[in-house]
Amino acid sequence: MSDKVRVKDIGKKELPMLSEVRPEELIPLPPPYDKVEDLPGFKEITDEKKERVVCNLDGVIASAMPHPESPEEEQKYVDMFVDGLKKLLSKENNWTFLQPLTLSLEYCIGCQTCADACHVFEATGGKEIYRPTYRSEVWRRLVNKYVKPGGKLIAPLKGADIDLNWTTITRLYELTYRCNLCRRCAQVCPVGVDNGLIAHELRKLFSQELGWAPTELHDKGTELQLEVGSSTGMNSVVVKDNIEFIDEDMTDETGIETETPFDKEDADVLLIHNAGEMLAWPENPGAFAIILNAAGIDWTLSSEEVGYDGVNYGLFYDDVQLARIAIKHSQAAQKLNAKRVVMGECGHQHKAMVTIADRVLVGDLAVKRESFLPLLEEIVFSGKIEFDPSKNDFPVTLHDPCNIVRNLGIVEPQRRILRYLCPQFREMTPHGVDNYCCGGGSGFAIMSGNNYEDWRNNVSGRVKFKQIIDAFQDQPGPEVKKYLCAPCSNCKGQIRDLLNYYGALDKSGITYGGLVELIVNAMVDVKEPFIKWEMF
Template sequence: MNGLSAQKLKALQLLTQPKDSQLISHVNSCVHCGLCAESCMYYVATNDERFVPALKVDLLSTIYQRYSTVTGKFLPRLVKARELDDATIQEMVDLFFGSCTLCGRCTLHCSIGVDITYLVRVGRAMLASMGFVPATLQSTVNAALQTGNNMAIPTEDFTSTLSWLEDELRNEVQDPQASIPLNQPDVNVLYTLNPREPRFFPLSISAMAKIFYAAKESWTLSTFMYDVTNYAYFSCNLEEAVKIAERLFNETTNLRAKRCVLAECGHGSRAFRWEAPNYLQKLFSFDTLTSVELLAEYIREGRIKVDKDKNQETVTLHDPCNLVREGGIVDEQRYVLNHTTTTFVEMTPHGLDNLCCGGGGGQLSMSEYGDRRMKIGELKAEQIRKTGAATVVTPCHNCVDQLIQINNRFKLGVNIKTLAEIVADALVLDQPAVTPSPTQKA
C-alpha cells in the first residue's frame, strides 16, 4: 500500500480491516454467473452490461483482492485485481452512486446469496471517506446537518405551515379542540415528517393529523427535530449518519415519548428503525415503528372507523424497497388498503419482488443521474399502466416524488397518494361534541 494517499488508505481500511465476518463472506462469494442481471432495473431498462450487479460486486472484490489476498498481491492478473487509483474511483462513483438505488432486488435473487446492496454501501462508504460523494447528494446531507432538516426549512416557516394546517383541521372536523400538538412531553407518539411534506405535500400532514384526532391519540410533533430522513444513509458517511440519527434519538428521549412513529418514508424508516441503533451502538428504550404499522394497528384495534366505499376508484400499491424488501413491512399496507378501498389491485411483480421506482438510493437528489433515473422509471410506468388503476398509493415520500415525475413523463394520468391520505379519505368521524370554533362564531 506504499504510495497511497492518506485518504485512500482510510478508504481501504474499510475493506481490509472488517469488524465482523459479513464483508469477507460476501466479497469472496460471487462466482460471476451474471444471473443477477435481470434483477437490476438499470440493466433491464438499458441492456447495458456495465449495470450487471455482479460487476459492482466485482469492482469492490477486485480492490479487496489487490490489497487483502495473496493471489491479488502476487498474481493480480489472475483475478483482475485492481489498484485504488483515480480511474477505479471514477468507476466506483458511477457504479455505486450513479447506477444503484440500493433497492436490494439483486441481493434477494442472487444465486449464491451475496448481499450486493451491502457491498455497494461499503463501496459508497469508501468513496465518502475519500470525499467523493456526489455534490448534489452531499448538499442534501449538509442541509440536514446545518439546519436540522434536509430541505433547510426555517422553523418559523414550519410552525406557520402547521398553524395553518391546524386551522384547516379544526374546520374539517368541526372541533375547535382539534390540534397539531408541538413539543409536548410524555406523549404516546412522537410523529416525524419527511421535510417534503411541509414544503410540498402539506395535505399528507393534515391526513395524519386527522387520523390521530380520530384515534384520540396522545401525540406530538417536534419543531426541533421532525425530519425522518437520513441522507447520510445514502452517502454512507457513518459520522454524518450518526449525527442525524442522534438528533431524533435525543428528541424522542427528551420528550419521553413512548413511541417514535416514522412517517411514510422508506429510507427514513429503515435508517432510524434498523440502522440508527447500530449507528449509535444503543438499544432504544422506546418503540420505533412506521406509520404504516400504526395505521394498520388503528384499524385492527377499532381505534378508527373507516368506510371503504369512500374510496371507490381502482387503487394499486407501489411497495417502497426500503420499507418492504429491506424492512419487512409487507402485509400491513395491504391490510390497510383492503379496509379503506373497494378495488385494490396488485402490480406484477409486487411485495418483496416489486420493482424499484428509481427514486431510491439518493437518486432523487443526484440530478446528474436524472436521465438514468427516468429511464428505469419507465419499467415502473409500464407496471402501473398494466394494473389499470386510477390511483397509485405508496407509503414513501421519495417514491411519491419519483412517481409524480413518472406520471408526467409517461402520461399515466393517475393520482399518486400516500397511505395516510387514503385512510383519511375513508375515515368515519364521530359526531363532534362541540362548541363552535372562533372562526365559525365570526
C-alpha cells in the first residue's frame, strides 16, 4: 500500500484502507527495545470483525462503528455531518470555540511546521494521514465545498475538490482519535493555527450532532459519571468505603494514623481526585491524606454525586457533557461552602475545571479553583513536615502532563519540589512546556478495545517511551531502580501500559508513580519505604 495519500483520497471507497501502520516502519527505539521481532505485534482485526464494524482508515479501530444497514442510513449520517459542519461555525451552537476555530479554518498557510512537532507523525516516520494538517485540510475542503456559498463550483477550480460520503465521514471520525490534542503543533505554528483544536471540534461534531463517540468516553465515561457519580462506576457509598480501606492501609504501612475527612463544611480545601486513583493507584489518595494532615491543612473530600470524581471526559469530545460535569463539581463545592477547590493529580481535570470552565461557571456557579501543585509546594517548603531527601536517592525523571504544563503554564512548582527532595532528579529532553505527550492524552489512555492499545503503545506513546529510556541512559540496566514521576492519572495509565508492553521494569528497572508518593517517601516520620518497586 502506497503512502502517497492525497487529501481527497479520504473519500475513495475503492481503497479498503487509506493507509496502514507497520511496526517495522516506526522510528527505532534505543536498545534493548530496538528489535521489532521481540515485541508483540498488533492484534489482527479478523475479516469477520471487519464485516461487522467499520475499519477503513489504518487497520486500527478506536471506536467500533457498525456498518449502516442501508444506503439511506448512510446518507442520513452524511446529511447530519453537513448540518454539524454548519453548526460548528455558528455562534448559537459553538460560541465556546468559534473564534479559534474560524481562524484555524481560514488562515492556515500550509507551511507544515506543525508536522515536525507532532509525536504521532514523528513516531511513524512521517505517515501522511497522521500529519496534523491532513485531517484539518480534509475538514477545510469539506467546509469550503459543502458549507460555503458556491463551494461546489469553486472547489474544483481551486484544486480542493473532495467527496463527501460514508467512507469520508467514518475515516474522518477515526482520524480524530489519532491526535492526542496535546497542542504541541499549535505551539510552533507561526500563524497560531491549532490543528489539535480542529481534531477536538470534529470530535464534538460527531458526538453532538451524530451521537458518535467512543464507548469509553461517552457511555462508560461521561454518561456513567452523570448517572452514578463516577466514570469508574463507584457511587458515593463505595467511594467512602474505598477511602476508608485506603486510610487503614496507609496507617498500617506508614505507622501514621491516616484519616480522610468527608463532607466537612467550610473547609479551606475541597480536594477532588480522579476517582480512578482510588482503584488503580490507592497509594496516591493515601499519600495526599498523609501530607495534608501532616501539614495541618483544613481539607475534605466530597461524597456528593460527581463531586468525588474530578474526571471530565467531556473535555475531549463534547462541550455539553463538559459543562454538565463542571457544574456538578461546582455545586459540590458550593454545598460544602469550601473556600477553594483543589484538583488532584489529574491533568485533564485541571484543564477542564481551572481554565475551560472559567467561562462556563459564571454567576452563582463561580468557585475558586486551583491546582494541587502550588499547594504542595507551599507545604513542602513550609517547614511543617520534616524531610530526608536521601530517602529518595535514586534516579527520578519527570513527565510533564500537557494539560497542566503546556495548557496551564504550571511548570516550576513540581520541579522545585523534585530538586529539593530527589537528589538524582534529571529532566527529559525536551521538557516543560516543550514536552511530548505520553501518548494517552485526550482519552486514549482509557481506550483499549480491538487493537487500539497496540497503536497507543507502538505509535502515540513511542516518542515518550524513547524519552523515558533516554533520560536514564547513564544507568540503563535493571539493577538500578528508577522512578518516573507522572503527576497525572491518565498519563500514569498510559505510562503503565507502555512500561508493561516493553517490559521496562525488568529490562531497565523503571517504575512510575505520582508526585505525592515521592513526597511521602521522603518524610522522616514515614519509617518504611513508601515507594514499592513492584507496583505494576
